[in-house]
Amino acid sequence: MSTTIIKLKSKHKPLQVINPAGDLFESFAAYKGMEGESLSNLRNETAHILSFCNKHDDTKAKSVTHLAFGYVQSGKTMSFTALTAMARDNGYRLIVYLAGSAKNLCDQTYDRLRTDLFDRDSHHYRMVKEDKQMADSIRKGMLLSKKPILLIPILKHYTHIDALTKVCKTEVFKNALKGETVIIIDDEADQASLNNYGYQNSKTGEFKMSRTYESILKLRLALPGHSYVQYTATPQAQILISIDDILSPKSHTVLSPGAAYTGGKLFFKNEPANIVGGSLIKKIPNDEAYHVRNNDLDKMPTSLHEALWFHVMTTAILVHLQEKIQYLSMMVHPDNPVKSSAKFRDWVKDELERYSKYLLKPEGHDSRRRIITELKDKIYPEVIKYMNKDEIPPFDDVLPFLSDAINDCQLHFVNSKKDGEKEIDWSLGSMHILFGAQLLNRGFTINNLSTTYMPRHTVGVATADTIEQRCRFFGYKMKYIKSCRVYLPEQSITNYVDYVDNEEELRTILKNSDTLKEAGHALMSSPNLQQCRKNVLPSDLVKTTMDGNCKMEAFDNPDVIQHNNSVAAAFVKKLEKEKNISHTLYKSTTKQREHRVWNLTIDEAVDFLLDFQFASVAEAVRRDNTVRYIKYLAAWPGCKIDHVEFMQMAYDGKPMRRSFNPDKAKIKSTFYTGADKDSSIYPGDQNVHMSEDTITIQLYNFELTPCFPNRPTAHTLSINYPKKLSTAYCTNNQEIEDIDTLFKEIEEEYESNA
Numbered sequence: 001m002s003t004t005i006i007k008l009k010s011k012h013k014p015l016q017v018i019n020p021a022g023d024l025f026e027s028f029a030a031y032k033g034m035e036g037e038s039l040s041n042l043r044n045e046t047a048h049i050l051s052f053c054n055k056h057d058d059t060k061a062k063s064v065t066h067l068a069f070g071y072v073q074s075g076k077t078m079s080f081t082a083l084t085a086m087a088r089d090n091g092y093r094l095i096v097y098l099a100g101s102a103k104n105l106c107d108q109t110y111d112r113l114r115t116d117l118f119d120r121d122s123h124h125y126r127m128v129k130e131d132k133q134m135a136d137s138i139r140k141g142m143l144l145s146k147k148p149i150l151l152i153p154i155l156k157h158y159t160h161i162d163a164l165t166k167v168c169k170t171e172v173f174k175n176a177l178k179g180e181t182v183i184i185i186d187d188e189a190d191q192a193s194l195n196n197y198g199y200q201n202s203k204t205g206e207f208k209m210s211r212t213y214e215s216i217l218k219l220r221l222a223l224p225g226h227s228y229v230q231y232t233a234t235p236q237a238q239i240l241i242s243i244d245d246i247l248s249p250k251s252h253t254v255l256s257p258g259a260a261y262t263g264g265k266l267f268f269k270n271e272p273a274n275i276v277g278g279s280l281i282k283k284i285p286n287d288e289a290y291h292v293r294n295n296d297l298d299k300m301p302t303s304l305h306e307a308l309w310f311h312v313m314t315t316a317i318l319v320h321l322q323e324k325i326q327y328l329s330m331m332v333h334p335d336n337p338v339k340s341s342a343k344f345r346d347w348v349k350d351e352l353e354r355y356s357k358y359l360l361k362p363e364g365h366d367s368r369r370r371i372i373t374e375l376k377d378k379i380y381p382e383v384i385k386y387m388n389k390d391e392i393p394p395f396d397d398v399l400p401f402l403s404d405a406i407n408d409c410q411l412h413f414v415n416s417k418k419d420g421e422k423e424i425d426w427s428l429g430s431m432h433i434l435f436g437a438q439l440l441n442r443g444f445t446i447n448n449l450s451t452t453y454m455p456r457h458t459v460g461v462a463t464a465d466t467i468e469q470r471c472r473f474f475g476y477k478m479k480y481i482k483s484c485r486v487y488l489p490e491q492s493i494t495n496y497v498d499y500v501d502n503e504e505e506l507r508t509i510l511k512n513s514d515t516l517k518e519a520g521h522a523l524m525s526s527p528n529l530q531q532c533r534k535n536v537l538p539s540d541l542v543k544t545t546m547d548g549n550c551k552m553e554a555f556d557n558p559d560v561i562q563h564n565n566s567v568a569a570a571f572v573k574k575l576e577k578e579k580n581i582s583h584t585l586y587k588s589t590t591k592q593r594e595h596r597v598w599n600l601t602i603d604e605a606v607d608f609l610l611d612f613q614f615a616s617v618a619e620a621v622r623r624d625n626t627v628r629y630i631k632y633l634a635a636w637p638g639c640k641i642d643h644v645e646f647m648q649m650a651y652d653g654k655p656m657r658r659s660f661n662p663d664k665a666k667i668k669s670t671f672y673t674g675a676d677k678d679s680s681i682y683p684g685d686q687n688v689h690m691s692e693d694t695i696t697i698q699l700y701n702f703e704l705t706p707c708f709p710n711r712p713t714a715h716t717l718s719i720n721y722p723k724k725l726s727t728a729y730c731t732n733n734q735e736i737e738d739i740d741t742l743f744k745e746i747e748e749e750y751e752s753n754a
Helices: 023-031 036-051 076-089 103-118 134-143 158-168 171-177 198-204 211-221 236-240 264-269 302-321 338-359 366-383 395-407 464-469 478-483 490-512 516-525 539-545 558-578 602-611 617-635 723-732 739-753
Strands: 064-069 094-098 125-127 149-154 183-187 227-232 251-254 281-284 328-332 409-413 431-435 449-453 485-489 548-552 583-585 595-600 644-648 656-661 696-708 711-721
Touching: 023 036, 023 076, 023 103, 036 076, 036 251, 064 076, 076 094, 076 103, 076 149, 076 183, 076 227, 103 125, 103 149, 134 149, 134 158, 134 171, 149 158, 158 171, 158 211, 183 211, 236 516, 251 490, 251 516, 264 490, 281 302, 281 490, 302 328, 302 338, 302 366, 302 395, 302 431, 302 449, 302 478, 302 485, 328 338, 338 366, 338 395, 338 409, 338 431, 366 395, 395 409, 485 490, 548 617, 558 602, 558 696, 558 711, 595 602, 602 617, 602 644, 602 696, 617 711, 711 723
Parallel strands: 064 227, 064 251, 094 149, 094 183, 125 149, 183 227, 281 485, 328 431, 328 449, 409 431, 449 485, 644 696, 656 696
Antiparallel strands: 548 711, 583 595, 595 644, 696 711
């Protein structure tokens, strides 16, 4: 078979030329019924991802990280399964899947890989279980004559990852691989994988690592030349993370959904309008928007009653009367605590039992007549609203099948770990209703989901990634899309509409950006996306870390120093050529005390800060938080800034000498030049005149003693945050939900599930 070269527009050159049309990939695509444009997109995008992975036998190469970004429920599992097949076509022998942080998600991935690959072709694929015999299973698999690719799905939890790392360090494993590289696929890569201490580190200046993050780093260190592919529908964290972080991707692929995909544009923008003909979104009244503390309802809300019977009648028509589909599902997604889901489950269970009894009453019975009138007058019109005329059944034909739908219903309580980790057998009923919160969010697939009831009352500012990860109602539903409904409170509808706009802009940014660094610049600068929670800093963070002077030591390694020296020199040269100096400080004193100041535009300041590198996560987080702070202040009428001061310290003198500890990458002596005995002559670097109305960036050039080889001087920064701005900011943002509270709620959810 011939080899096809995929030409790619990217500043990052592909690492290899691959065969995108191998036998195993084509067999998998045919099995999934892929054809036309959908097949072409899958082939090209899979080839694009694989071309940025190290060659299967290049263990001496540096490890690489690649980002694959797709819509929620759009087929990311299909993509990495296709990547597995294409990897085998191109000689790879082993793939590790970090398959979700909950057991049900890991089992879901294992079952799909087994069904789509191994069960069809056990000669070329081998499933490896996570057990005590794993190392020996890998050894035996690598010895097989047909050279199958070994597939290892594991739970994304530090105990499981550490166990695999231990296997990877054994001589049995090393000898079995025989110079082969490994691909690691991180599903839902923005969850659990990233450092959960990033926020705390930004407040304390320390560098702590969460256990899962640390375990992933150790696994990667144990696999020479590996390729790390991150799959996510919410890549904001990956884009905004420090480019020096080991989990930061350097290249990316934007995944296209299949032709039958129904996502945010269809549900919330009715685009294209000719598919449905109206809105699939139903508003839950404000007094029925549930919150365990702020609005703990004591009886079944009317909107839930309507959603339930919409689902029952839809199932009666599509499944039982017309036999167009085998079953339909409904999701009820209230607040986090288990008791909330239990309350909603009990309401639904009681309602179904009560109505089932009514429907069995004689035809003239008052209770039966009353509910039939209600169902015919209120529910039936909504159910048939968008159906084609030739598809609409008379109500009397539907009526007998309502009892069938109720009697063949399965209720699933997935909010507790015990029940949540059970695999749902969809064949056990024609109507399924799932109740839960956190476990129904990320990565969980609800088959044939047609009705969604999500009454969660929003408190504070919702994060873009949290909003989208609750979109379990997106997916491939074109054959029954006219019978889908989503019930949401008004604020949630507004959030989703805004997010759909933001999501499309994010996809455009990624498609038009050659690098993730460019995408980060664009994301930070977007007037629409900057209102994302990741660009609004918690008030206590501003209060504790963005008040006064803060030194930043960018001396982590020689490469960082060289990069920043080049950035500083080029930036100053550009300022000298294009801008007038605002003013000069302490001109009459020594050269070490003479500083010059330029006024930068907001964009100039942001670009400079983002160009400056920090290998320390704590420093990188501070830099990124400073950028968000500047962007917020520039857009906020309450205390708007229109420029940032840039102060080049000791611009006409020799680099300032500082005692340096290369092992710790820290200055041992005083960072700042101190005050003269007569402070009126020179008050010290920290007290030189700086604006009280905007942020000031101080650029330093130090001579480090001792230094890294061939790096005697190093540029770094100090940032001055005026108290006036932090006070005004914190006053303005008191109503913003604190991120610590958000984390606490999530922790409480999982503790209650234990």
